[in-house]
Amino acid sequence: MTLALAMPRHGAGEDTVTAGLMGAVQPEFLQLLSWDPHVRVLLLPRSHPQFSGEDCLVAGCDKMSYFAHQKGMCTGCTERWKKGDLPFDEFVTIRRSGRIVGFFPCQVAHCERPGRRATLLCSSHDYQRRKVYGLPLEDFLAHPEVQPLPALAPCRVAACDRQGETGGGYCMPHADQCRDLRQAGALEDEDLWRLTTPAIAESRKVSLRGLPDRVVAEILFGLQERIAQRLLHKDYLLRNLSTNARLQQVTSLDELDLDVLSRHDRTQVRGFLKHIRRFGLSPETERHKDVWDASVFGLGGTFSFTGITQPWLRE
DNA sequence: GAAATTGGGGCAAACTGCTC
């Protein structure tokens, strides 16, 4: 993964709520998610009971098994097993082949550019190997004239942490997306597209890049509280939370239009909002209101005093 | 000559809708 900086739209500590929420997130929790405030990408821990399932049993596969019916394999490996006729025990010992999503480094020593899994080289070195030197990979890697290349600038998509590999400044998948939209006449505002389009989905990764500090703090705090509640969180559902916030360009999760979200996403957002709204509440803050949040007393629901008409009693 | 871009296909993986 590149260590390109994510540019928040607001400075850190710009409002006290953001600072308060971030201050309430335990360092151990941030460590669990490999959180780096400069990279702003969550990496869900392997084999954590609340961040989905066990590692896929298939040799060489780094995906996760989500459900019991998948027999300990990820979705992709389950499908490949179903299509074949190998016994399960034999199938899982055969090293995984085929397409894998994610960053793969160029194999030239110290080269910082992304490679292709098929060629094991970045596009420049692959070209040199085939057209300039005409050598087998092993000989090319050992050739004294082959020099490592510096990393490229980050992909221009706000949510993306990959290197920009094309002249347009995008990583290959985002360059593909941009090109397809442009050809379909659906790219009206490329600047807005860069701000709102999600990161390339990779197993276990959730990008919070391109989101305001407030939203990032809300997601981290809400996630911490929900994990404390023993709730499960699958990576692809968490990605939706970030994607929806980015798409709607909200400055707080509170501003999200829930009507346009799927039922899964809506439920999830409500769950996060519940914890965020409770942040900072205490018996002292509630006693001045007409409706109290009962959670501050360790109970569910609310206490409503709106039906009491006598001022002296309401006091 | 070297590197970047384009186009299109395959298929793995992400996602959604439904049920409990």
Add this chain to the structure above:
DNA sequence: GAGCAGTTTGCCCCAATTTC
């Protein structure tokens, strides 16, 4: 909230073409 299963999406690859 969680599990399940089917569907759709879009990532990745590679060769041809274009651009610098």
